[in-house]
Amino acid sequence: MKTIKNLSIILLAVLCMYSCKAQQNVMKKGASSEALVTTNSLQTLLPGASVMTFGPNNVLFVGDSKAGVIYAIETQAKVLKDPISFNLKGVDRIIAKKLGVSTSDLIFNDMQIHPVSQEAYIAVQRGFAPDAPAVIVAVSPADSNVRLIDLSKKTQVQVKNIRTDAFEIYKRPSSRLNITDIDYHDGYIYVAGLTNGEFASTLRKIAYPFSNKQETVSGIEMYHAVHLQKETRAPIRTMAFEEINGESTLIAAYTCTPLVSIPTSEIKEGNHVKAKTIAELGYGNTPIDMITFTAQEQDGSFDKKLLIINKERSASLISLKDFAEANKGKGLEGFSMGPEGVKIFPVPMSGTMQVAEQNQMMLTTLQRNIDSGSVDLLSELKGAYFRLSNFDSEYEFPDYKYTEGGKVWKDFHNMVKPMEGFPELIKEK
Amino acid sequence: MKLQFFILSLVCIWNSVFAQMDSISVEKNSVTFHNWQANSIDASIFVFDKTDRIPIHGNFYKAENDLVFIPQFPLLQTRNYVFVFEQFKKDFSLPRENSELPKVTAIFPSANKLPENLLRMYIQFSQPMKTIGNLENIKLIDENGKEVKGAIFNNVHELWDASQTQLTIIFDPARVKTGLIANETLGRALTPNKTFTLVIDNLEDIYGEKLEKPYMKAFSVFSADTIAPDTTIWKIEIPVIESMKPLKLHFFDTVDKMSLQTRIQIFNAENKLIRGKMQIENQEKTWSFIPEKTWKKGTYFITVNSRLADPSGNNLNGLFDHEIGSLKNDREGEIVRLKFLIK
Numbered sequence: 197m198k199t200i201k202n203l204s205i206i207l208l209a210v211l212c213m214y215s216c217k218a219q220q221n222v223m224k225k226g227a228s229s230e231a232l233v234t235t236n237s238l239q240t241l242l243p244g245a246s247v248m249t250f251g252p253n254n255v256l257f258v259g260d261s262k263a264g265v266i267y268a269i270e271t272q273a274k275v276l277k278d279p280i281s282f283n284l285k286g287v288d289r290i291i292a293k294k295l296g297v298s299t300s301d302l303i304f305n306d307m308q309i310h311p312v313s314q315e316a317y318i319a320v321q322r323g324f325a326p327d328a329p330a331v332i333v334a335v336s337p338a339d340s341n342v343r344l345i346d347l348s349k350k351t352q353v354q355v356k357n358i359r360t361d362a363f364e365i366y367k368r369p370s371s372r373l374n375i376t377d378i379d380y381h382d383g384y385i386y387v388a389g390l391t392n393g394e395f396a397s398t399l400r401k402i403a404y405p406f407s408n409k410q411e412t413v414s415g416i417e418m419y420h421a422v423h424l425q426k427e428t429r430a431p432i433r434t435m436a437f438e439e440i441n442g443e444s445t446l447i448a449a450y451t452c453t454p455l456v457s458i459p460t461s462e463i464k465e466g467n468h469v470k471a472k473t474i475a476e477l478g479y480g481n482t483p484i485d486m487i488t489f490t491a492q493e494q495d496g497s498f499d500k501k502l503l504i505i506n507k508e509r510s511a512s513l514i515s516l517k518d519f520a521e522a523n524k525g526k527g528l529e530g531f532s533m534g535p536e537g538v539k540i541f542p543v544p545m546s547g548t549m550q551v552a553e554q555n556q557m558m559l560t561t562l563q564r565n566i567d568s569g570s571v572d573l574l575s576e577l578k579g580a581y582f583r584l585s586n587f588d589s590e591y592e593f594p595d596y597k598y599t600e601g602g603k604v605w606k607d608f609h610n611m612v613k614p615m616e617g618f619p620e621l622i623k624e625k
Numbered sequence: 626m627k628l629q630f631f632i633l634s635l636v637c638i639w640n641s642v643f644a645q646m647d648s649i650s651v652e653k654n655s656v657t658f659h660n661w662q663a664n665s666i667d668a669s670i671f672v673f674d675k676t677d678r679i680p681i682h683g684n685f686y687k688a689e690n691d692l693v694f695i696p697q698f699p700l701l702q703t704r705n706y707v708f709v710f711e712q713f714k715k716d717f718s719l720p721r722e723n724s725e726l727p728k729v730t731a732i733f734p735s736a737n738k739l740p741e742n743l744l745r746m747y748i749q750f751s752q753p754m755k756t757i758g759n760l761e762n763i764k765l766i767d768e769n770g771k772e773v774k775g776a777i778f779n780n781v782h783e784l785w786d787a788s789q790t791q792l793t794i795i796f797d798p799a800r801v802k803t804g805l806i807a808n809e810t811l812g813r814a815l816t817p818n819k820t821f822t823l824v825i826d827n828l829e830d831i832y833g834e835k836l837e838k839p840y841m842k843a844f845s846v847f848s849a850d851t852i853a854p855d856t857t858i859w860k861i862e863i864p865v866i867e868s869m870k871p872l873k874l875h876f877f878d879t880v881d882k883m884s885l886q887t888r889i890q891i892f893n894a895e896n897k898l899i900r901g902k903m904q905i906e907n908q909e910k911t912w913s914f915i916p917e918k919t920w921k922k923g924t925y926f927i928t929v930n931s932r933l934a935d936p937s938g939n940n941l942n943g944l945f946d947h948e949i950g951s952l953k954n955d956r957e958g959e960i961v962r963l964k965f966l967i968k
Contacts, residue, residue, distance in 0.1 A: 241698075246782075262787070296674065296681040296698055303757055323701050324755045324831040326789045371887050374782040392784035392793040393883035395744060395938050395945070396957065429938065429945060429957070433781075451780065484781050507781055 239348040242267065245319035245330035248306045251380035251404065256308070256317060256345075258332070259355075259375035259387060266378065266385055266402060269332075270349040273313035279557045280337040281575035282316065283617040287562075288571035290342050291333055295322050304571060307550035307562040310334065316552070316560055316573055317345065335573060337554070353406040355387060377486075380404065381437040381460065382444070388432040390451070395429055401463060434486040436502070440520045447474075447519070449483040449504055455514075455537070457523050472527035474519060475537030482507040488516065489553040491578035501578075503543070503551065503559075511545040513581070514538055543581040577612060584609060585616045592621070644713040646692070651719050653699040656708070661692035663710065672696070675705040675716060703832050723752045727830040729840035732823065733882040734936045736908045737843065740850035741815045744938040744945060746794050746823070747882055753789035753831045763794060765814060766822045773821070776814030789831070793883075817848045851946075853939040854880060856929060856961050864920050866967050871904070871913040872920075874927065879909045881934045888933040891916075894924040909936075920967045927963040 244262030251257050251268070258267040284290075288299040295302070303321040310317055315334040322329055332345040355373060371393030379386045387400040435448040437460065444460040448471070456471035463469060477483060485505040490498050500516040522538045545551070549571070550562040558575040565572055576583055590596055591609060598606040610622045644663040649656060656672070672681040672694055683696035700706065700719045708715045733747040748763075760783060765776040777794050784793035796814055815821060826839035854876065862873035872891065882905060891899040891914060901916040931941035931954070938945030941961060943952040 261782075293679055296679055296696065297701060297704070298674070298677050298679075301701060301703065322698060323703070324753075325702070326753050326787065326831075329699070371883055372785070372787055374784060376782055390780070390782065390784065392786055392791070393887055394881070394932055394934055394940075395795065396932065451778070482779060482781055507779065 239346065240331050240344040241329040242331070242347060243327075243329060244321065245332060246305050246375050247378050248308045248317060248319055248332070249378050249380055249385075250308055250311055251385070254310065254312055255404075256332070257378055257380060257385055257404075258319065259378040260330070261373060261375045261389070262326075264355045264373055265352050266355060266387065266406075267347075267350050267352045268404060268406065269345070269347055271310065271317075271345065273310050273315065275312050276314045276336075276338060279555045280314070281558060281615045281617075282335070282337050282340075282554075282560055282573045283575070284335065284340050284573040285565070286568075286570040287318075287335065287342070287573040291318070291320060294333070294342055294344070295320075295331065297322060299570075304549060304562060305330070307552060307560070307573075309552040309554050309560050314554055316562075318562065318573075337575070351406050353402055355400060355402070377432070377434045379435055379437060381446075386435065386437075386446070386463075388435055388448070390431040390433075396431065399432060399463065401465075433483050434504070436486050436488050438488050438500070438502075438516060440516070440523050445523070447486070447488075447502060449477065449486055451482065455504070457519075457527075472523065473537070474522045474527060475514070475540065477504065477506070477512055477540070478509055481509045484549070485551055487551055487553055487559075489559070489578065490556075494579070505545060505548050505551050510542040511548065511551075511581070513541040513543045545576075545581060575615070577615070580608075580612070583616055584612045585618060598623075644710050646715070649708075649715065649717045651700065651717050653719060654695065656694040656696070656700070656706075656717065657688075658692040658694070658708070658715075660690045661687075662690075663713075669709075669711060671709040673707050673709060675707045681706065721832055723830075725751070726834055726837040727752050727754060727828070728837050729825055732840075732842045734879050734909060736879060737845065738847055739815070739844045740848070740937055741813050741817050741846050742849040742851075742937045742946070743796055743815060745796070745881065745936055748792045748794065748825060750790045750792070750828075750830075754785075754792070755829045755831055755833075756783050756785045756789055759783055759792065759828050760794070762825070762827045764824045764826075766824055768820050773814050815846045817846050820845045850878075850935060850937045850939065851944060852878070853944050854878065854933060854935050854941055856941065856963060859963070861927070861963065861965050863965050863967065866922055867919050869915060869919055871915045872927075872965075873914075874912040875907075876910050876912070879936055880912070881936050882909055884933040884940075885909060885912050888930040890928050892926045892928060893921075894926075899925070922967055925965050925967065927965065929961045929963065931959045931961055932957055 242258065242260060243265070244260040245258045246261040247259040249257050254271045254273060256269045256271050258269060260267065288302055288304070292299045292302055301323050303324075305319040305321060307316055307318045309315070313336065315336045318333050318335065320331055320333060322331060332347065333342050334345055335342050355375070371391045373389040373391050375387055375389045377388045383403060385402045385404050387402060389398075389400075430450045432448040433451045435446055437444065437446055439445065440457060446458045446460055446463065447455070448458065449455050454473045455475040455477055456473050458469055458471045483504050484507050486502065488500060488502050490500050493499050502514040502516055502519060504512040504514070506512065518539045545561065547563045547566055548561045549564055552560050554560040554575055558577055560573065560575050563572045563574055574583060591598075591605070606623060613619060613621045644661075646658045646662070647660040649658055670685055672683065673679065674681060681696055681700075682698075683694055685692060685694050687693075694708070702719045702721045705716060705718045708717060728751040729748060730751050731749040733749075760777060760779050763777060765773040767773055776796060778797040780795065784795070785791065821844060823842045823844075824839060825841075826836065828836050858877060860875040860877075862875065864870035864872050874889070885905050886903070889912060891901070893899060899916055901914050904913045904915070905911070906913060929941065934940040940957070942954055942957050942959070
C-alpha cells in the first residue's frame with residue numbers, strides 16, 4: 197500500500213513538472229513574438245523630421261531642422277485606388293506602443309499621404325532630448341496597420357546658409373533654421389523657414405536630384421508690399437505651387453498672415469522678388485499648413501481649392517478661380533481689417549494639426565481630440581470638411597423624420613456614416 | 626514520508642527558475658546585466674516600460690558572463706523599466722545627466738529699459754528643455770498685473786537653439802510693425818513710459834521637471850527705436866601688438882545677442898579667419914574678442930554681415946519697419962568690412 201502511495205506521489209510530481217514546463221513553453225511562445233523581436237535591419241531613425249512632401253517617383257522629401265538637412269527617401273508602396281477612409285482614433289497610442297514609449301513622449305511634426313498607396317506618412321519625434329531621433333510611420337487606410345518606414349535608401353543635402361561652419365571655429369552657439377515647409381516643384385525643392393536669430397525673408401531653392409555643386413542651392417530674398425507702402429522682412433510659413441492664369445505661381449502664407457503670390461520664374465538667386473498680397477487671413481493667427489486639391493461642387497462641376505489650416509482661426513477655403521481673379525489686379529494695398537482680398541470660406545476644422553489630400557473624394561487629417569487629448573487619423577469628405585460623427589444632431593433622434601426636401605441630407609448622411617465607421621446607423625431609404 | 630518530501634522539494638526546485646546578477650549598467654542603446662546566472666535559458670525574458678506595461682522591443686544576447694539587452698529604440702531617461710525573467714524582476718532606468726531643477730540663467734536683451742518696438746528676446750536655461758507647449762507659459766504682464774494677451778507671437782514651431790537651452794521669443798511682428806492690421810487695431814503690446822514684466826513659469830525640462838521657480842524680468846519701455854545699427858559710429862578698441870588683449874567693438878547702442886554671436890568675424894590681410902573667443906559685455910553694447918594667438922603686426926578686417934540687427938529687428942541695411950526703396954542695398958546680407966591696424 198505504502199509503495200503504491202509513494203509511486204502515486206512520484207507520478208503526480210512528474211505530471212506536475214511536465215505540465216508546468218509545458219505551460220512555461222506555451223507562455224514563452226505566446227509572448228516571445230512581442231518581447232523578443234529580432235532587431236530588424238531596417239534603418240528607421242532620422243536625427244529629426246520636421247516637415248515632409250512627396251516628390252517625383254514616390255520620393256519622400258523630409259526637412260530636418262535639427263540637422264539642417266533635406267533627405268530624399270525612396271518609398272515602396274502598393275497601389276490603392278479605392279477611396280477607403282481613415283477612422284483611426286488614438287493613432288498616437290498605437291505609434292507609442294510600436295516605439296516603446298508613452299504617448300506623452302511623442303511629438304507629431306507632419307503628415308502626408310503617399311500618392312500611390314494612400315498611406316498616411318507621419319513624422320514623429322520620439323522623446324524630448326536634443327538628440328531624440330525621429331521616425332516616419334506609415335498607416336494604411338486598408339487595414340490601419342502601422343509600419344515603420346525603411347529609411348536606408350536615401351540621399352541628402354545640407355541646407356546652406358545655416359551658418360554653422362564659422363561658429364564651430366569660434367565654439368559659439370549657432371543660429372538654427374526651423375524648416376517650416378518644403379515643397380517640390382519642377383526639379384527644385386523649396387525650403388521655407390524661420391531662424392532663431394533673425395526675422396528674414398529667405399526662401400531656399402535646392403535642385404533635385406541633389407548635386408554637390410553648392411551654386412545649386414540659392415538664397416532668395418523677397419519682400420512683400422504691405423499697407424502704407426512699407427516693406428517687411430518676414431518669413432514664409434507655408435506654401436504651395438499652382439498654375440495661376442497660365443503662369444506657375446508660388447502661393448505663400450506669411451507668419452503675420454498675408455497670403456501672397458509670386459511668379460515661380462522670379463524666384464532666382466539675387467533677384468529682388470516683389471510678392472503680391474492677394475489676401476489678409478486675419479490677425480492673431482498662425483497658418484499651419486496649406487494644400488491645393490480639386491473638389492466636386494454641389495452642381496457636379498469641379499473646382500480647384502486652396503485650403504489653409506490655421507492655429508487659432510477656422511480653416512480658410514479659397515477657390516483658386518477667385519485667387520486667380522484677385523491675382524490679375526494690383527493686390528491688396530490699402531489698410532485692411534481682414535480677412536479680405538479674396539472670398540474666404542471658413543470651414544470647421546479646428547484641432548486639425550495636419551491635412552493632406554487622400555484621394556478624389558477625401559482629405560486626411562491628423563487631429564487632436566479636444567475631449568480625450570488623443571491624436572486621431574481621420575478622413576473627411578471634400579465639400580463637407582467635417583465629420584458627421586463629431587456631432588450629436590437631431591437627425592439621429594429615433595423619431596426624427598427627414599422632410600421631403602431633406603432627402604438630399606438623408607442620402608448624404610447615409611453615404612457618410614459607413615465612411616466614418618458607423619454603417620449600422622444608416623437610415624432606411 | 627522522507628522520500629515524499631524529497632520528491633516534492635525536487636519538484637519545487639525543478640519548477641522554480643533560478644536567476645541572479647551582480648549589477649546592471651544602463652545605457653541609451655544597451656542594458657548589461659552583469660554576471661548573469663540562470664538555470665534556464667529557455668524561459669520567457671522581457672523588458673517592459675514599468676508604468677505603461679509597454680513591451681520594449683529588442684534583442685538579448687549572452688556576452689561571456691553578462692546578459693545584454695539591445696533595445697530597438699534608445700531608452701528614455703523619463704521612463705522606468707522592468708526586466709522580467711519568469712518570477713525574477715529587476716527595475717532599472719537610464720540615469721539622468723542632470724538631476725537639478727531647471728533654472729532661467731539669463732534673459733536678453735539684458736537691459737531693463739527696452740524700446741516699444743522690441744521684436745525679439747532670448748531666454749536661456751540651465752539645461753535642455755522640452756521644445757513644445759512653452760509659449761502659453763510665457764506671459765507679458767502690465768503695471769496693473771494684467772496679462773497683455775497676444776503680445777508674444779505664438780509660432781507653431783518654437784525657436785530653440787540646437788542645445789535646447791535657449792528659446793527665442795518674438796513679439797508679434799504684426800503688432801510691432803506700423804500699418805498692419807494687428808498694429809492698427811491692437812497697437813503695440815509695449816507702451817512707452819510704462820513698466821512691464823515678462824513672467825516665465827511652469828516650463829519643463831526634457832525629463833518633465835518644472836522650472837525651480839517662476840522667473841520675472843521687469844523692464845520699462847521707451848519710445849520706438851528707429852535708428853538702425855551703423856558701423857560708421859562704432860568705436861574699435863585696438864589691442865597692443867604681441868598681446869592677447871581683447872579687440873573691442875563699442876556700438877553705443879544695444880545689438881541683438883544672436884547677431885553678436887553669429888554676424889561678426891575677424892580676418893587678417895591674407896583673408897585668414899582669426900580664431901578666438903568672443904564675449905558680449907555692457908548690456909550688448911560691447912563685443913570683445915580674445916584671439917587664440919597673440920596679435921601680430923599688420924592689417925586686419927572686421928567683417929560684419931549687414932543682417933546684424935538690434936533687438937527691434939533694425940539691421941545694418943535699414944529699419945525693420947521701412948519705406949519701400951529705403952534699404953541701403955536691395956540684397957540683404959552684404960558684408961561690411963572695417964579695417965584696423967596693429968602696429
